[in-house]
Amino acid sequence: MAAQVPALPAIRLTWWIDDPRIRRMLLRLFAAALAVFIGIPLLTLVLWSFAGEWFWPNLIPSQWSLRWWQEVLENPRVTNAMFLSFTIAPVVTLLTALVAIPAGYAFARLDVPFRRTLLLLFLIPNAFPRIGLYVSLAVLYYQIGLIDTYWGIVFLHMIGTMVYMTWITTATFRSIDPHLEEAARDAGASPLRAFFSVVLPLAMPGIIVASLFSFLASVDEAQGTLIVGTPHYITMPVLLYTLISSFQRPVAAVFSVLLALPSLLLLIVAQRYLHSEYVAAGLGRV
Amino acid sequence: MAEVDLRGVSKGYKDTTAVDDLSLHIKDREFVALLGPSGCGKTTTLRMLAGFIRPDSGQILIDGRDVTDVPPERRPTAMVFQSYALWPHMTVADNIAFGLRLRRLPKSEVDDRTARMLEVVGLPGVMRRYPSQLSGGQQQRVALARALVLGPKILLLDEPLSNLDAKLRVRMRDEIRRIQQELQITTVYVTHDQEEALTMADRIAVMNKGILQQVGDALDIYDRPATAFVADFIGSSNLLSGTLRLGGTSAVAQVGEARVPVEADGLPDGAAVTVSARPEDMEVLRAPAPDAFRLEDPRLVNFGAYKRLLGRHPAFGQLEARVPKAFALGKEPVYLRFTRARAFTSDEGDRS
Numbered sequence: 001m002a003a004q005v006p007a008l009p010a011i012r013l014t015w016w017i018d019d020p021r022i023r024r025m026l027l028r029l030f031a032a033a034l035a036v037f038i039g040i041p042l043l044t045l046v047l048w049s050f051a052g053e054w055f056w057p058n059l060i061p062s063q064w065s066l067r068w069w070q071e072v073l074e075n076p077r078v079t080n081a082m083f084l085s086f087t088i089a090p091v092v093t094l095l096t097a098l099v100a101i102p103a104g105y106a107f108a109r110l111d112v113p114f115r116r117t118l119l120l121l122f123l124i125p126n127a128f129p130r131i132g133l134y135v136s137l138a139v140l141y142y143q144i145g146l147i148d149t150y151w152g153i154v155f156l157h158m159i160g161t162m163v164y165m166t167w168i169t170t171a172t173f174r175s176i177d178p179h180l181e182e183a184a185r186d187a188g189a190s191p192l193r194a195f196f197s198v199v200l201p202l203a204m205p206g207i208i209v210a211s212l213f214s215f216l217a218s219v220d221e222a223q224g225t226l227i228v229g230t231p232h233y234i235t236m237p238v239l240l241y242t243l244i245s246s247f248q249r250p251v252a253a254v255f256s257v258l259l260a261l262p263s264l265l266l267l268i269v270a271q272r273y274l275h276s277e278y279v280a281a282g283l284g285r286v
Numbered sequence: 287m288a289e290v291d292l293r294g295v296s297k298g299y300k301d302t303t304a305v306d307d308l309s310l311h312i313k314d315r316e317f318v319a320l321l322g323p324s325g326c327g328k329t330t331t332l333r334m335l336a337g338f339i340r341p342d343s344g345q346i347l348i349d350g351r352d353v354t355d356v357p358p359e360r361r362p363t364a365m366v367f368q369s370y371a372l373w374p375h376m377t378v379a380d381n382i383a384f385g386l387r388l389r390r391l392p393k394s395e396v397d398d399r400t401a402r403m404l405e406v407v408g409l410p411g412v413m414r415r416y417p418s419q420l421s422g423g424q425q426q427r428v429a430l431a432r433a434l435v436l437g438p439k440i441l442l443l444d445e446p447l448s449n450l451d452a453k454l455r456v457r458m459r460d461e462i463r464r465i466q467q468e469l470q471i472t473t474v475y476v477t478h479d480q481e482e483a484l485t486m487a488d489r490i491a492v493m494n495k496g497i498l499q500q501v502g503d504a505l506d507i508y509d510r511p512a513t514a515f516v517a518d519f520i521g522s523s524n525l526l527s528g529t530l531r532l533g534g535t536s537a538v539a540q541v542g543e544a545r546v547p548v549e550a551d552g553l554p555d556g557a558a559v560t561v562s563a564r565p566e567d568m569e570v571l572r573a574p575a576p577d578a579f580r581l582e583d584p585r586l587v588n589f590g591a592y593k594r595l596l597g598r599h600p601a602f603g604q605l606e607a608r609v610p611k612a613f614a615l616g617k618e619p620v621y622l623r624f625t626r627a628r629a630f631t632s633d634e635g636d637r638s
Contacts, residue, residue: 179371182338185358186365187385187436197384201375 042260048253068250072258077239082258085236089218089262092154096161096214101207104169105199109178119170122163133159134224141228148232156224161214168213172206173199212266219262288349288362288439288472289314290335295344297330304330306496307344317466317473319487321480323519327496328476332442335474336365348439364438368445370429372417378404378428379413385436403435404428406465423454430462434469441466441473447482459486480520484508492516514630517562524568526561526602530554530629539629542601544579550629563627568607570595571621578621581605586615595620 048054052065072078106112107119125133137156138147146152176199184194200207222237229238236259243252290312297305305327312318320328333339334346337358346354353361372381379400386396404410407427417425426446433441446462447455463486466473477483483490484504492499492507492515500512511517518525528541530548532555538545539561548561571578581597588611595607597620607622 177369177371179367179369180373182336182358183365183367183371183373183432184384185338186336186363187432188359188388189384190359193388198373202373 045253045256045260048250049257051250051253068254072251072254077234078255081234081236081239084233085219086262088150088153088157088235089215092157092161092218093211093214095154096158096165097207097211099158100162100165100210101169101203103166105173105195107166107170108173119167122166125159126163130223131227134227137224138227147228148230150233153225153229153233153235156228157218157221159224160217160221164213164217165210168206168210169203172203172210175206176202208270212270215266216263219259290440290472290474291345291347291350292331292335293345293347295331295334295341295346297327297334297339297341303496305334305341308493308496308498309344310491310498310501312472312474315470315472317463317475317486317488319475319477319483319490320493321477321483321490321519322493322499324478325495326493328478328493329444330496331493332365332444332474332476335440336363336442337361362439363442364433364436364440365442365444366426366429366433366446368448370417370425370446370449372425372428372432374417377414377416378420381417381428382432382435385432389436399435403431406434406468407431408461422450423458426450426458427461430465434465434471439472441471443473443475445476445478447477447479455482462486484520492519494519511562511628511630514560514562514632517628517630521564522606523562523564524602524605526563527632528559528561530557530559537629539627544599544601546624546627547577548624548627548629553629553631558632559629560632561627561629563624565594565606565608567624567626568605569623569625570607570609570613571623572618574621575623578623579605581620581622584615584620586613597622 047061049068050064050066051061052063052067054061054063107115112118134156137159141147141152146155180198180202181194184198185191189197219235220237222235222241225233225235226238226241229235236255240252240255240259243255290310292308292310295305295308296303308327308331310318320331322328330339334341337353337356341354344354345352348362372378373384376384382400382403383396386399391399400413401410404413407430409424409427409431412420412424412428417428420428426449429446443462447458450458459482462475475483475487484507487504489501489503490507491501494515500507500516502510502512507516507520511520514525517523526539526541526546528539528546530550530553531538531540531545532550537548537550537553539548539550539559541561546561546563548559550557550559553559569578574580579599579602581595581599584595584597586609587594587596590611592611593609593613595609595613595615597605599605599622605622
């Protein structure tokens with residue numbers, strides 16, 4: 001009666017993954033490749049920024065110097081640009097968070113009509129060549145008097161950061177069990193109280209990651225800022241562009257290191273935070 | 287005092303009716319189980335009691351006060367969720383104290399009540415732990431403590447034991463019943479597990495497809511099911527469909543060529559009926575007798591404490607009888623007799 005089903009031979013193209021030795025080797029290879037592709041250019045930058053004299057074919061500079069650092073840090077254009085960058089980025093991040101966190105929550109929890117369409121709408125600025133968008137934005141800015149202003153730059157940066165924030169927070173809020181919120185309501189919390197006591201703390205890791213991306217994106221933005229911010233509002237990456245075109249390589253290196261520092265610091269902070277206990281316990285689903 | 291009154295409550299989603307014109311009165315200090323298969327509307331009913339879902343029509347009264355439009359935070363109800371829904375970023379103590387702090391009680395009282403409630407649920411000494419550091423059973427107790435600490439008038443439980451293993455489930459079952467008795471709290475308990483409902487509840491409300499089928503104690507529901515659905519859902523039953531034939535004081539159901547004596551309260555002659563008979567209401571005979579039917583292809587299934595005799599009959603289809611564990615099949619034929627069978631109108635068919 002019961003037909004004998006012959007056992008099919010297992011065909012797997014990934015057999016080598018099962019071998020721990022091969023797997024370990026591949027992992028090491030991958031780590032090494034990462035180090036080479038990311039680490040070496042960064043290291044070169046650091047070396048260049050401290051180089052007094054560095055000629056071919058020396059592997060490291062033959063003379064060390066803080067000259068370039070001094071030159072950069074004593075240049076008022078540079079310090080102004082740094083100051084500007086680090087006053088724009090927090091404001092951009094804060095404003096983005098103020099809009100994106102409620103939006104993300106609404107997308108995740110409420111029955112927003114055309115939810116998918118709206119979420120895709122946020123991506124539209126990324127679908128076109130940025131430069132075209134910036135030029136038309138500059139035209140608009142001329143008309144409403146936002147060109148060459150602080151807020152003009154802030155709003156321009158927000159076009160990009162809104163995407164990260166809204167998408168990441170939507171995903172974060174959606175991963176939090178709605179019952180957790182209901183349990184808070186049940187215990188006597190108003191909807192707002194339930195949000196601040198339960199949902200927001202649980203969403204914090206996602207919000208922090210999103211804020212981090214926003215902050216870095218803002219510090220990094222050069223194209224648009226160059227178009228709508230010149231001549232009075234020169235941020236660090238805009239200034240870096242001018243430095244690169246004037247071929248002062250060590251100065252550019254110092255500058256790049258300066259630009260990379262906030263990212264590095266923020267990543268270290270974020271990693272510490274993201275490893276805290278309750279995040280490890282899983283986002284809401286216990 | 288805490289009574290609940292559901293009056294003609296209905297709730298529908300896009301194209302389905304989750305709860306259909308449900309009326310149920312729950313007395314003070316009563317433990318009522320809402321029992322039914324998944325999708326029967328029992329959880330929707332519970333969530334309407336808690337205030338998470340607003341009924342489309344009907345009223346919900348707690349102690350005579352209409353709470354239909356009252357949000358969950360202002361209802362005297364407390365819910366234990368199926369997933370426990372403990373806040374993972376708070377310690378056990380903070381989880382339990384959350385509601386107390388919202389009520390701005392002095393710190394000493396908050397601490398006092400929290401500790402006392404943990405003792406009630408039998409879980410002292412875990413205050414500083416996080417929910418993820420507790421076992422499923424412990425999380426369950428914390429969820430119960432969190433609900434009870436606010437002194438709710440009504441305790442609502444949504445399949446609280448379904449995530450526990452079988453042994454623990456039985457223990458927690460007794461534990462919840464003990465705590466309910468100790469605190470004398472009106473309780474509504476949602477479950478799809480009839481054993482839980484039968485052992486824990488004072489009264490059981492059986493639901494199917496949004497419709498309340500029957501409300502009664504364990505004996506009512508088991509011995510005097512109101513509909514064919516209840517007869518089939520609670521315990522197990524042999525179900526046959528036939529036509530009712532009334533004659534004087536006796537009633538029989540005509541099933542194909544065969545006739546089965548039935549109890550049929552108030553059903554008219556000639557009605558299409560579903561006949562239900564419990565496996566323990568089947569008498570097993572070794573020799574032919576009037577009213578007895580020969581069982582074809584008999585076979586035994588061993589349940590340890592008893593055995594089940596399964597087989598077929600040309601008119602009835604599959605039949606099942608409960609037999610003592612010493613029962614054995616020989617070469618000779620076996621016969622079954624219906625000692626007690628109930629007839630239900632088949633119009634209930636589309637309800638079940």
